[in-house]
């Protein structure tokens with residue numbers, strides 16, 4: 551496989567470490583960095599990058615990335631990079647994996663991604679990332695009668711820097727408080743840093759308007775807890791996932807790293823699960 555990576559942050563670094571640890575080999579590994587950051591990206595990713603491929607290169611433009619001829623491009627960057635870089639790759643016929651799923655809460659971005667994949671004859675895969683059970687949620691949707699409620703529960707201070715600050719005194723909160731209830735669209739728009747899971751559940755299930763979201767600041771929360779309940783004509787289920795921080799960097803969403811690694815290993819074959 552010729553693998554392309556858009557982004558060189560926390561997830562990108564950990565992802566290459568996981569892939570190298572699994573003995574994954576690529577014919578080429580090409581990374582897109584922001585202009586001016588090529589040397590930094592190269593220094594950061596080279597040890598694992600070289601373990602994965604003898605041909606490891608960092609590029610500063612999406613045109614160069616496309617010219618390197620990847621079979622698959624994995625976006626682990628930002629909402630802006632989804633628009634500026636992933637869309638041209640899809641249009642050029644390169645399959646894509648999308649990790650910044652919150653970007654699709656913007657209906658225009660979702661439409662542009664779909665149109666680009668169609669135009670290029672490429673496949674855009676949306677990874678489950680930090681959340682699980684997405685296979686059965688997407689299957690249940692086909693049976694109809696879907697009702698989905700997603701609850702995001704975190705320790706109070708984990709909500710610092712979000713609109714929760716204006717609703718609660720996060721520093722002194724001593725019991726669990728629901729501070730947001732509404733649609734997945736509004737949740738992803740008002741809380742962009744927490745948008746990925748709400749957007750993934752909405753896209754797999756009942757859509758952005760009909761997926762209900764609750765956000766809770768909870769002093770007892772063991773970490774970043776995702777819970778959602780599904781009712782449908784085929785089955786009902788509830789799933790709860792407790793993410794664990796990376797020992798190297800608490801900002802890295804470990805479950806997301808492993809979820810993306812799984813997607814790449816599945817794409818490489820010979821068996822996908």
Ligand SMILES: NC(=O)c1ccc[n+]([C@@H]2O[C@H](COP(=O)([O-])OP(=O)(O)OC[C@H]3O[C@@H](n4cnc5c(N)ncnc54)[C@H](O)[C@@H]3O)[C@@H](O)[C@H]2O)c1
Pocket residue numbers: 556557558559560561562582583584626627628629630631634635649650651652677678679680681746747750801802803806
């Ligand atoms: N789907 C999920 O469940 C899930 C979970 C966690 C994070 N995410 C998303 O994954 C993305 C990456 O997360 P992270 O923790 O690695 O973030 P990060 O901030 O550590 O890294 C992002 C990297 O992308 C680079 N970048 C920015 N614009 C770029 C561009 N135009 N071209 C190339 N590179 C560019 C930045 O310089 C940075 O190195 C974020 O959008 C985050 O919201 C998704």
